[in-house]
Amino acid sequence: MPEFLRLVSPAEALARWLKALPESRRGEVESQDTPGSLGRILAEDVVAPHPLPPFARSTVDGYAVRAEDTFGAGPSAPSYLRLVGEVPMGRISDIQIHVGEAALVHTGGAIPEGASAVVMLEDTQTVPGGEIEVLSALGIGKNVIRLGEDIQEGERVLEIGQRLRVQEIGGLMALGRTRVSVFRRPRVAILSTGDEVVPAEAEPQPGQVRDVNSHTLAALVLRSGGQPVPFGIVPDDPETLFQAAQRAKASSDLIIITAGSSASARDNTAEVVRRLGAPGVLVHGLSIKPGKPAILGMVDGVPVIGLPGNPVSALVVAGLLVTPMLRRLGGDNRPTITAAVPARLAVNVPSEAGREDYLPARLEGSPEGWIADPVFGKSNLIFTLVRADGLIRIPADTTGLPEGSRVDVIPFD
Amino acid sequence: MPEFLRLVSPAEALARWLKALPESRRGEVESQDTPGSLGRILAEDVVAPHPLPPFARSTVDGYAVRAEDTFGAGPSAPSYLRLVGEVPMGRISDIQIHVGEAALVHTGGAIPEGASAVVMLEDTQTVPGGEIEVLSALGIGKNVIRLGEDIQEGERVLEIGQRLRVQEIGGLMALGRTRVSVFRRPRVAILSTGDEVVPAEAEPQPGQVRDVNSHTLAALVLRSGGQPVPFGIVPDDPETLFQAAQRAKASSDLIIITAGSSASARDNTAEVVRRLGAPGVLVHGLSIKPGKPAILGMVDGVPVIGLPGNPVSALVVAGLLVTPMLRRLGGDNRPTITAAVPARLAVNVPSEAGREDYLPARLEGSPEGWIADPVFGKSNLIFTLVRADGLIRIPADTTGLPEGSRVDVIPFD
Numbered sequence: 001m002p003e004f005l006r007l008v009s010p011a012e013a014l015a016r017w018l019k020a021l022p023e024s025r026r027g028e029v030e031s032q033d034t035p036g037s038l039g040r041i042l043a044e045d046v047v048a049p050h051p052l053p054p055f056a057r058s059t060v061d062g063y064a065v066r067a068e069d070t071f072g073a074g075p076s077a078p079s080y081l082r083l084v085g086e087v088p089m090g091r092i093s094d095i096q097i098h099v100g101e102a103a104l105v106h107t108g109g110a111i112p113e114g115a116s117a118v119v120m121l122e123d124t125q126t127v128p129g130g131e132i133e134v135l136s137a138l139g140i141g142k143n144v145i146r147l148g149e150d151i152q153e154g155e156r157v158l159e160i161g162q163r164l165r166v167q168e169i170g171g172l173m174a175l176g177r178t179r180v181s182v183f184r185r186p187r188v189a190i191l192s193t194g195d196e197v198v199p200a201e202a203e204p205q206p207g208q209v210r211d212v213n214s215h216t217l218a219a220l221v222l223r224s225g226g227q228p229v230p231f232g233i234v235p236d237d238p239e240t241l242f243q244a245a246q247r248a249k250a251s252s253d254l255i256i257i258t259a260g261s262s263a264s265a266r267d268n269t270a271e272v273v274r275r276l277g278a279p280g281v282l283v284h285g286l287s288i289k290p291g292k293p294a295i296l297g298m299v300d301g302v303p304v305i306g307l308p309g310n311p312v313s314a315l316v317v318a319g320l321l322v323t324p325m326l327r328r329l330g331g332d333n334r335p336t337i338t339a340a341v342p343a344r345l346a347v348n349v350p351s352e353a354g355r356e357d358y359l360p361a362r363l364e365g366s367p368e369g370w371i372a373d374p375v376f377g378k379s380n381l382i383f384t385l386v387r388a389d390g391l392i393r394i395p396a397d398t399t400g401l402p403e404g405s406r407v408d409v410i411p412f413d
Numbered sequence: 414m415p416e417f418l419r420l421v422s423p424a425e426a427l428a429r430w431l432k433a434l435p436e437s438r439r440g441e442v443e444s445q446d447t448p449g450s451l452g453r454i455l456a457e458d459v460v461a462p463h464p465l466p467p468f469a470r471s472t473v474d475g476y477a478v479r480a481e482d483t484f485g486a487g488p489s490a491p492s493y494l495r496l497v498g499e500v501p502m503g504r505i506s507d508i509q510i511h512v513g514e515a516a517l518v519h520t521g522g523a524i525p526e527g528a529s530a531v532v533m534l535e536d537t538q539t540v541p542g543g544e545i546e547v548l549s550a551l552g553i554g555k556n557v558i559r560l561g562e563d564i565q566e567g568e569r570v571l572e573i574g575q576r577l578r579v580q581e582i583g584g585l586m587a588l589g590r591t592r593v594s595v596f597r598r599p600r601v602a603i604l605s606t607g608d609e610v611v612p613a614e615a616e617p618q619p620g621q622v623r624d625v626n627s628h629t630l631a632a633l634v635l636r637s638g639g640q641p642v643p644f645g646i647v648p649d650d651p652e653t654l655f656q657a658a659q660r661a662k663a664s665s666d667l668i669i670i671t672a673g674s675s676a677s678a679r680d681n682t683a684e685v686v687r688r689l690g691a692p693g694v695l696v697h698g699l700s701i702k703p704g705k706p707a708i709l710g711m712v713d714g715v716p717v718i719g720l721p722g723n724p725v726s727a728l729v730v731a732g733l734l735v736t737p738m739l740r741r742l743g744g745d746n747r748p749t750i751t752a753a754v755p756a757r758l759a760v761n762v763p764s765e766a767g768r769e770d771y772l773p774a775r776l777e778g779s780p781e782g783w784i785a786d787p788v789f790g791k792s793n794l795i796f797t798l799v800r801a802d803g804l805i806r807i808p809a810d811t812t813g814l815p816e817g818s819r820v821d822v823i824p825f826d
Binding site: 175383 | 581613751824
């Protein structure tokens with residue numbers, strides 16, 4: 001008799017799974033050149049070794065002046081200032097601006113001593129005799145970036161657990177940090193089970209199918225910052241699966257087992273998770289479609305997930321649970337921000353209350369914005385997802401959505 | 414006297430730039446193992462060499478039956494069927510289902526000849542004497558995935574120009590396509606200019622700053638599917654810049670020149686673009702903030718972009734223009750779907766009509782959803798973006814948005 005599932009919502013399941021992770025867990029650290037660390041998680045706090053910018057700079061092409069020398073100036077009453085030189089780029093000049101003086105300065109050039117503002121070229125006229133007319137009054141600091149305006153010396157500019165995006169790479173390079181400590185990517189063991197499953201490289205015999213889930217899950221793990229470690233295809237035999245999972249446990253930060261979604265295969269996976277370590281199975285069954293028969297476990301500090309064998313179910317559940325777990329295992333401590341595409345439903349969509357539905361959908365442009373057209377496929381085969389641009393989430397408190405409803409489509413990467 | 418800019422909207426600028434690209438342009442093709450081609454653009458049409466699934470399969474654990482043998486069956490009036498065997502996994506069995514017969518079948522198992530539906534275990538009872546009771550009536554095809562239900566043999570399943578996402582990798586592997594033709598990544602030459610700019614590895618002398626834009630743009634190019642080729646830092650000298658740009662033109666699919674945003678530097682870049690080839694400068698000046706002084710050109714079929722030197726401007730303009738151009742150069746022919754995070758503005762934001770504004774913002778959670786808190790920084794230095802989660806777009810027809818307005822935040826990758 002198959003075990004009855006006690007269904008848990010995906011959010012509650014994730015919370016239990018994360019909570020069971022040992023507090024003391026700390027990822028290994030590796031040194032990486034900064035440009036190569038795009039997308040990695042910082043494993044150190046970064047303190048600015050010097051201010052940015054390291055000197056006061058002009059933001060425009062113009063003349064460095066004492067702001068008070070321009071007070072009251074206007075188009076009909078210009079201030080006349082004596083031009084005393086040009087600030088070279090890339091050097092601190094020895095020009096000093098005294099009362100009534102100005103020096104030509106280019107964008108990015110250092111503000112010379114004595115100057116407190118820069119008047120734009122467009123607001124000046126040159127007059128014979130080495131003088132300029134200033135046609136507008138300037139406040140102190142006008143068109144000047146102050147020393148340390150972006151970052152002060154000693155300021156903590158980046159923190160452990162930050163993901164290094166394009167701008168963090170730039171910020172690190174601006175500070176001369178050409179190498180950086182990042183957390184090692186979590187290693188994710190992927191075990192595919194099923195007596196009918198053969199490697200993608202093989203020619204399936206009648207009754208056999210090629211392994212899809214190992215490859216889609218490896219790709220998803222890569223996208224989520226993990227390092228997939230393929231453990232191949234394991235026959236539907238509890239002892240063989242247990243042996244393989246034990247090897248995976250010894251060398252991995254997370255174990256994914258994709259099972260056939262049959263009750264017997266599920267029971268195999270659950271039994272293996274129980275034998276692998278404590279506390280074992282945490283969740284067996286999600287109130288979600290597709291993906292109901294998923295299993296979450298923790299075995300001596302290593303998270304395990306048993307995913308249904310159907311590829312859409314496996315990917316939907318992995319996106320909801322494996323991705324955030326990988327983020328945590330990888331040391332990423334920032335909240336998740338999920339972007340979506342607002343759209344209108346092309347058709348009525350039935351659903352059951354008490355269950356979250358995730359529906360693959362195609363986005364079609366229209367003059368009124370995006371239309372989300374669900375890709376129905378009773379058997380949720382892989383090409384259902386190939387035809388889709390993203391997933392529509394139908395919340396658990398809904399019994400379906402009528403045509404024309406406003407939905408958020410979470411686009412596939 | 415600096416050249417006057419004739420401002421063009423970013424959308425119009427992009428349209429002109431893409432239109433100037435030669436039609437005949439066709440990217441080089443390379444062969445790649447399928448799992449390693451995640452994110453690449455397919456350079457061939459893929460036709461299914463066989464149907465998927467390759468045989469009719471059960472979607473449940475149950476008994477394969479002739480549907481008509483269950484007509485009229487119910488909990489109080491079961492059909493009695495004779496159990497004639499168990500379908501092995503991974504093989505086509507020689508079991509045949511005749512009138513009044515049933516065979517045990519597991520999820521994913523092949524439907525035996527003669528059977529037209531599968532009754533779930535839960536809807537049956539075993540009775541002594543090798544019979545089962547079927548407690549529900551089944552339609553033809555119930556709990557069966559038909560042969561070819563996902564994909565028919567000979568069907569074109571993927572097309573030239575499709576980006577290979579997680580699911581396309583899975584689909585290819587399901588069909589045994591372990592290698593695939595993809596377009597070579599576009600090579601993007603990145604030239605940084607400025608007499609005050611030194612490499613990030615160097616210790617800047619007073620008046621000098623480290624190169625940031627080469628690194629942020631290289632990261633953005635990588636993220637957008639291109640292959641950055643650093644051309645280093647070029648002094649503010651038109652002839653030297655021309656020589657470097659000519660070398661870049663010979664070996665690249667796209668040239669990025671980041672200039673100081675000074676009028677003189679801009680004029681240098683424009684002049685170099687004119688000299689490099691025909692038709693030369695297409696757009697000089699965008700109705701956008703930040704990023705107004707950008708330059709777009711096409712030189713003998715190679716697109717060139719001159720970006721302002723300030724890192725925020727450079728990244729905003731590159732995101733709007735370089736990313737879609739790279740997609741085109743890389744052979745990606747799908748429409749762009751931009752996902753955003755709906756939020757409410759934390760403060761009033763002024764803007765000018767006739768100009769699109771892009772404002773870095775931090776997202777803060779609240780019980781009512783996300784709050785977008787703009788990161789103001791008059792000088793748009795790199796750490797402005799480090800502090801931000803995404804960009805708020807303020808359309809050109811707005812003169813500002815009041816606190817509490819609903820805005821879409823485009824999150825940074």
